[in-house]
Amino acid sequence: MKLMLGLVYKSLFNRRLTALMIICSIAVSVALLLGVEKVRHGAKQSFSSTIAGTDLIVGARSGSVQLLLYSVFRIGNATNNVSWQSYQDIAANPNVAWSIPFSLGDSHRGYRVLGTTDAYFEHYRYGKKRPLTFSQGAPFQQLHDVVLGAEVAAKLDYHLGDQIIIAHGMGNTSFSKHKDQPFTVTGILAATGTPVDRTLHVSLRAIEAIHVDWQSGAYIPGSGGKTPLQERALEPQQITAFLLGLSSKMATFQLQRYISNYRAEPLQAVLPGVALQELWGMIGIAEKALLLISVFVVVSGLFSMLTVLLTGLNERRRELAILRSVGARPVQIMLLLVLETALLTLLGIILGMVLLYSGLMLGLPWLEEAYGLQLSMSLPQLAEFKLLFLILIAGTLTGLIPGYRAYRYSLADGMTVRI
Amino acid sequence: MSSIIELQQLKFHWQVEKPVLAIDQLEVCAGEKLFLQGPSGCGKSTLLNLIAGIHKPVAGRIAVNGCDLNALSAAARDRFRADHIGLIFQQFNLLPYLSVQQNVLLPCHFSQLRREQACQQMGSVEAAALALLQELGLQDYLNSAVTDLSIGQQQRVAAARALIGNPRILIADEPTSSLDSDNREGFIKLLIRECDQHDITLLFVSHDRQLTSHFSRIIDLQQLNHAGAAL
Numbered sequence: 077m078k079l080m081l082g083l084v085y086k087s088l089f090n091r092r093l094t095a096l097m098i099i100c101s102i103a104v105s106v107a108l109l110l111g112v113e114k115v116r117h118g119a120k121q122s123f124s125s126t127i128a129g130t131d132l133i134v135g136a137r138s139g140s141v142q143l144l145l146y147s148v149f150r151i152g153n154a155t156n157n158v159s160w161q162s163y164q165d166i167a168a169n170p171n172v173a174w175s176i177p178f179s180l181g182d183s184h185r186g187y188r189v190l191g192t193t194d195a196y197f198e199h200y201r202y203g204k205k206r207p208l209t210f211s212q213g214a215p216f217q218q219l220h221d222v223v224l225g226a227e228v229a230a231k232l233d234y235h236l237g238d239q240i241i242i243a244h245g246m247g248n249t250s251f252s253k254h255k256d257q258p259f260t261v262t263g264i265l266a267a268t269g270t271p272v273d274r275t276l277h278v279s280l281r282a283i284e285a286i287h288v289d290w291q292s293g294a295y296i297p298g299s300g301g302k303t304p305l306q307e308r309a310l311e312p313q314q315i316t317a318f319l320l321g322l323s324s325k326m327a328t329f330q331l332q333r334y335i336s337n338y339r340a341e342p343l344q345a346v347l348p349g350v351a352l353q354e355l356w357g358m359i360g361i362a363e364k365a366l367l368l369i370s371v372f373v374v375v376s377g378l379f380s381m382l383t384v385l386l387t388g389l390n391e392r393r394r395e396l397a398i399l400r401s402v403g404a405r406p407v408q409i410m411l412l413l414v415l416e417t418a419l420l421t422l423l424g425i426i427l428g429m430v431l432l433y434s435g436l437m438l439g440l441p442w443l444e445e446a447y448g449l450q451l452s453m454s455l456p457q458l459a460e461f462k463l464l465f466l467i468l469i470a471g472t473l474t475g476l477i478p479g480y481r482a483y484r485y486s487l488a489d490g491m492t493v494r495i
Numbered sequence: 496m497s498s499i500i501e502l503q504q505l506k507f508h509w510q511v512e513k514p515v516l517a518i519d520q521l522e523v524c525a526g527e528k529l530f531l532q533g534p535s536g537c538g539k540s541t542l543l544n545l546i547a548g549i550h551k552p553v554a555g556r557i558a559v560n561g562c563d564l565n566a567l568s569a570a571a572r573d574r575f576r577a578d579h580i581g582l583i584f585q586q587f588n589l590l591p592y593l594s595v596q597q598n599v600l601l602p603c604h605f606s607q608l609r610r611e612q613a614c615q616q617m618g619s620v621e622a623a624a625l626a627l628l629q630e631l632g633l634q635d636y637l638n639s640a641v642t643d644l645s646i647g648q649q650q651r652v653a654a655a656r657a658l659i660g661n662p663r664i665l666i667a668d669e670p671t672s673s674l675d676s677d678n679r680e681g682f683i684k685l686l687i688r689e690c691d692q693h694d695i696t697l698l699f700v701s702h703d704r705q706l707t708s709h710f711s712r713i714i715d716l717q718q719l720n721h722a723g724a725a726l
Binding site for chain 2: 079083086087089090394395398399400401402403404405406407
């Protein structure tokens with residue numbers, strides 16, 4: 077065995093350019109597979125930590141995924157609103173430690189505008205219970221102040237003090253704009269890698285203010301009366317949804333039941349973790365497809381190794397015949413080729429790991445900032461080792477094909493191959 | 496002298512309608528220097544593969560060193576070959592990725608018997624390799640790459656490899672056909688001297704009749720083999 081390994085090593089070194097190409101091709105596919113696996117994990121992690129610290133999300137009765145989508149991910153719209161009355165009633169429940177009202181429906185150049193309160197900056201958590209932080213400025217103070225998410229500020233090149241117009245409804249090219257009431261940027265949030273980055277935050281009162289002259293979805297100037305905005309109470313009639321933080325986790329299900337059975341209007345409360353799981357289950361197919369593709373990349377890597385080895389085998393018949401003449405048995409010749417592929421695969425795996433981890437080391441900060449993808453730099457997990465082991469097994473089994481051919485050659489050729 | 500190779504009613508073919516080899520009787524005595532002559536395609540390689548135990552005869556008896564090869568399994572024949580037979584071929588005898596010494600030592604890795612015999616004679620396999628290379632005038636090339644050697648030198652390395660650990664039989668299959676005439680004479684003399692010294696039976700195969708003068712016995716395989724006549 078030691079002799080065989082020595083022969084394999086020396087023979088491979090003799091063909092080092094080809095061997096290096098094979099190793100590289102396997103390394104790249106291994107790095108890709110592990111990379112995809114890491115991204116998959118990271119994506120799931122980032123996804124499930126889109127919102128943290130919130131015990132219940134409350135909205136009009138629809139589906140839990142839908143509620144999660146429009147309240148947290150800012151995708152789609154609410155079918156119904158929640159009355160201000162109900163919100164205040166539930167927020168006053170003794171089990172509730174804090175509440176954040178959400179009022180959605182307007183937008184700015186494709187980005188959603190969220191009407192909320194100071195509680196948002198105080199209590200909203202994401203990731204590993206990280207609070208929102210300001211990269212510049214401060215929360216809204218005045219009626220027409222707006223706080224931008226990191227992506228909004230970066231993509232639209234907005235700075236503190238810039239004036240922006242909010243459009244009624246959604247869409248990039250909404251024709252109805254709240255031109256009469258421009259907003260001033262007073263704060264820009266630090267990047268979170270969550271939908272918060274793609275949101276403009278204003279106060280609930282501001283949402284009321286810009287809709288003063290709107291009746292049944294149409295702008296009729298003056299229809300809201302002539303009282304100056306500053307003198308109005310601007311108390312909202314309705315909000316879209318709200319988040320609850322409870323003083324005791326024990327009360328979660330009790331409060332959830334209470335909200336579900338709420339008499340004044342049909343409401344529902346969902347546990348963010350459960351809804352996130354449910355949503356991930358639906359979009360997880362893409363993740364599986366990604367994994368499947370990278371598995372195929374590994375398979376194609378092994379195939380290219382097979383091609384190269386089989387092509388080279390004919391030129392090595394002489395070598396095999398010499399070994400045969402000095403007493404090597406056909407089984408040993410076969411072992412030689414299997415060991416060779418095993419060694420190539422192993423080296424490919426090692427190089428792939430080096431590639432991946434050095435790549436991660438360089439790209440990690442950028443990935444987190446640009447995509448909010450939190451990948452762990454940790455050593456390979458057990459699951460990854462299982463995957464690598466599978467690749468090694470597959471590579472070694474691949475060696476059986478040229479191995480068997482060499483076996484046939486050495487049986488038929490014997491010791492006499494004339495070139 | 497006792498016979499070391501014995502063939503009786505030997506028949507071999509790949510396909511029934513195309514017999515390759517049919518030899519009624521052949522006996523080679525121990526220590527003999529046999530010149531086996533015949534044009535290419537007369538079944539020389541097949542006969543060598545049979546004697547070396549690579550192929551099994553279709554019919555007949557083949558005994559080498561008193562051992563009936565038919566009775567051995569393929570694995571046992573491989574071991575038998577490694578133990579008792581040294582081989583030299585026409586060209587490209589050496590593994591290009593091993594040094595001269597590593598090439599010479601190869602049989603000792605595959606045969607415990609030859610490793611032990613080499614150690615018995617010289618103390619270690621390395622010493623045995625060095626002694627052989629010295630006898631063949633190659634002591635300065637111990638760690639050279641075989642690709643740096645001339646063809647004549649390569650053939651002498653192949654001879655050293657075939658001789659190490661004292662096999663009973665040395666089979667040389669046209670080992671001089673790639674050498675020029677001066678080298679050819681020198682190589683054959685060297686080979687015969689080594690075989691005499693180590694008491695090894697030499698089976699020298701060639702189609703070159705000029706070389707016959709060095710050998711004690713000459714056999715024309717074309718006359719011996721009547722496989723073609725059967726058709």
